[in-house]
Amino acid sequence: MPETGPIVVLPGRPLTVGELLDSAVLLLRTRASVLLTLSAALAVGEQLLLLPLRTAAGATAPLWWAPGMSGLGFFWFLLAVGAATEAMIILLLGNPAARAAGGALLGHRVTAGELLRPGGARWGATALLGAMVGAVMLLVSLLGPGWLVGFALLGAVAPALVVDRVTPVRAIARSATLALRVDGRAAAVRVLGYLVWWIVRVGLGWGMFTGLTTLGMIPDGWSTAVAMLLWAAVNTVAYAALACLDAVVHLETRIRTEGLDIHLSRAPATGTPAQLLAVGG
Template sequence: MRGEAAGSRRQTAILPLRGTTAGESLDSAVALVRQRALPLLSMAALLAAGEQWLLTGMRRAVPLQPPFFLFDSWNFDAWWRIVATGLATEVAIVTLLAAFAGAAVAPALLGRAATHRELFRRTPVLASLLVAAVLAGIAWPAAYAGLVAVIALYALTGLATPILAMERTGNPFVALFRSVALSARGGLRVARIRILGYLSWLAIRFALGLGWIAVADLLAWDVTEAGWLDWAVPGAWVVANTAAYAALGCLDAVLLVEARIRTEGLDIALNRSRARGEDETAVLVTAR
């Protein structure tokens, strides 16, 4: 009965129920963003705007020379503090967006209809906020002391909030440990793809965030003296980061599914559940 009821709400699944390549994982993340564009991009835009408000206040307090985000040898310590803050906030933002993506990935994989409101109800907000705060608190000193530690942190902990949402793990710290374990399997496959995704979107972000300055240079505008840089620079990065953060959060949810398919036989368990007419969501909640 449960299988029949679930089947009555079926739609086309947008995620493949098989192991995927790195490129396919990135494509699947974008497909999930498209399916849940309104809530994901709205949340990403709000969080990205808050991040730029924080960083802009820090830049003005120094002050750094325009265009602010470039290396400033005269104020290296202040510039590096801002870089570390930016990396820490990115970790927190992607972690929060991945929680909603973790709730959205199950219906996307199973081909189930689910409203945005239903997904918000399934998102573990308080536990995700705790994980984001813990990771940001670790990421800032790790980034300030050097990039190696924060890269390792980012690579290994991205599955935590999708685990909370999809597997309904009640303990945030259990989810963090499971994220590290899954990310380290298969020769650090998840960790490597997560870094690849970050670098891919970093290139796109720089193109969107800096491309307009290159155009201004071609038009012989002196951007270093332009008064509108105070709002144009943060605005450009909000636009660039909105798309990137949403896609990176969805990539984490996609990688959780992919890791479970490769290392825990999730695809086999789901196909067996379908053949028996059982409720497939119970398989997603049960981690091996």
């Protein structure tokens, strides 16, 4: 087990909410090259996917993508699609983030090559679960407040799959189960993290776009492209940070409720990280 200290991602003990948020940021910093690169590609893809839907909804204001009054119904669908794509991206990023967090808990710095290596990473199952979670989030988002429940319960799907090594079907059930433990602590932390990063995204996006507009630095006809680029940029950091938060919250919940720290202290040093962290391993 790694020693505790201000530079340790996961010190192997129950953490406060503030420490969890700090641990997520520290985890992102240690693996920024991989996580931010993957997140940027996914964030750009999301903007390109949503562009025709925004056009169909009449959402022409580049910063807020607000529709005309005649397009509110389709705009609601657009918001639901956006919620689904966010959840899918965070889940996909949760695969390398969780493996990096698992290594950090064991005192092992997972290299970029190890994170990108397909062997044992369960990328196929991750993609399958991403599609399933996206479909669920689309449906619950159409119900309005249902989005909150879905987002809160599905944060540990990727960590359960790649760290706990459970089956894809069990990963969904385990994510919900862990989220509701300790009076729903993990679920609340995930929603809190999303709200914090939502405020950061809106603040940065609005500030940068307004500043560029005020300075006359956006050529005519380029407002939409610039807005898409800005949102992709802020989402890149936010999505990666939220994936890291899911990873550290998952492992901390296992420490808090399953005695993972005790299990690791008694486990033989010859065990591989996958064996040591797997449920029942």
